[in-house]
Amino acid sequence: xxxxxxxxxxxxxxxxxxxxxxxxxxxxxxxxxxxxxxxxxxxxxxxxxxxxxxxxxxxxxxxxxxxxxxxxxxxxxxxxxxxxxxxxxxxxxxxxxxxxxxxxxxxxxxxxxxxxxxxxxxxxxxxxxxxxxxxxxxxxxxxxxxxxxxxxxxxxxxxxxxxxxxxxxxxxxxxxxxxxxxxxxxxxxxxxxxxxxxxxxxxxxxxxxxxxxxxxxxxxxxxxxxxxxxxxxxxxxxxxxxxxxxxxxxxxxxxxxxxxxxxxxxxxxxxxxxxxxxxxxxxxxxxxxxxxxxxxxxxxxxx
Numbered sequence: 001x002x003x004x005x006x007x008x009x010x011x012x013x014x015x016x017x018x019x020x021x022x023x024x025x026x027x028x029x030x031x032x033x034x035x036x037x038x039x040x041x042x043x044x045x046x047x048x049x050x051x052x053x054x055x056x057x058x059x060x061x062x063x064x065x066x067x068x069x070x071x072x073x074x075x076x077x078x079x080x081x082x083x084x085x086x087x088x089x090x091x092x093x094x095x096x097x098x099x100x101x102x103x104x105x106x107x108x109x110x111x112x113x114x115x116x117x118x119x120x121x122x123x124x125x126x127x128x129x130x131x132x133x134x135x136x137x138x139x140x141x142x143x144x145x146x147x148x149x150x151x152x153x154x155x156x157x158x159x160x161x162x163x164x165x166x167x168x169x170x171x172x173x174x175x176x177x178x179x180x181x182x183x184x185x186x187x188x189x190x191x192x193x194x195x196x197x198x199x200x201x202x203x204x205x206x207x208x209x210x211x212x213x214x215x216x217x218x219x220x221x222x223x224x225x226x227x228x229x230x231x232x233x234x235x236x237x238x239x240x241x242x243x244x245x246x247x248x249x250x251x252x253x254x255x256x257x258x259x260x261x262x263x264x265x266x267x268x269x270x271x272x273x274x275x276x277x278x279x280x281x282x283x284x285x286x287x288x289x290x291x292x293x294x295x296x297x298x299x300x301x302x303x
Contacts, residue, residue: 038065148184195252212266
């Protein structure tokens with residue numbers, strides 16, 4: 001239990017070093033990230049692009065700070081059946097790595113059709129190519145197969161609905177949950193991405209709670225989102241403009257979200273995410289304030 005919070009709370013290195021916006025925190029060393037995570041009293045994180053790639057070194061650096069690796073993002077391209085076998089082979093390697101690191105969930109996202117993340121598209125793309133019916137079926141089949149691989153390694157595939165991808169809206173999340181096998185495909189519930197995609201995060205949580213295996217806690221700056229929508233900004237531009245921040249610093253109401261998680265007895269991991277420029281919004285200071293805000297939402301009897 002951290003700061004009176006009865007489920008497992010960690011923080012993503014994306015608060016220090018951007019993943020989608022590479023210049024954010026580009027000069028920040030991994031030692032600083034891990035030291036500040038430990039100073040916050042948190043014991044879980046995800047893999048970050050600055051972290052050591054040598055497995056022995058990574059384990060040592062995490063272990064000496066009493067931090068566990070909870071997950072690592074895995075892009076998949078299941079919408080095109082031609083990529084199925086190679087994608088599943090890569091997924092198996094990813095699962096083996098996470099099992100070795102002691103992780104229990106794989107953050108997984110379909111990138112086919114994305115203007116930012118689809119490796120087949122050019123840097124000048126302007127729109128997301130939505131899934132057609134064949135694409136939906138292919139994604140579902142691929143995820144079901146990947147979820148079975150995850151289970152072989154004692155892991156759960158946690159699907160990350162995500163801005164700038166083919167599965168970001170409430171309707172798309174619902175469709176994915178309907179088409180996939182609940183035994184093999186779970187949901188990574190992300191508050192910020194749910195709202196960014198036009199959904200009420202609380203309603204997504206209530207509707208799909210039984211499929212949720214992992215949580216990302218991210219807030220939204222409404223004025224930035226409104227301006228970005230008016231300008232028709234793409235997802236990465238929205239990040240550069242500062243659309244996301246940590247819980248308590250934006251406009252989302254987290255009180256009913258935490259109430260729902262507590263009442264339902266959620267006992268998995270939840271990651272704090274800000275995904276903003278750390279030069280303007282220092283990760284440690286923002287995380288510390290966010291932890292105090294979250295603690296204020298936890299009733300005394302739940303601690």
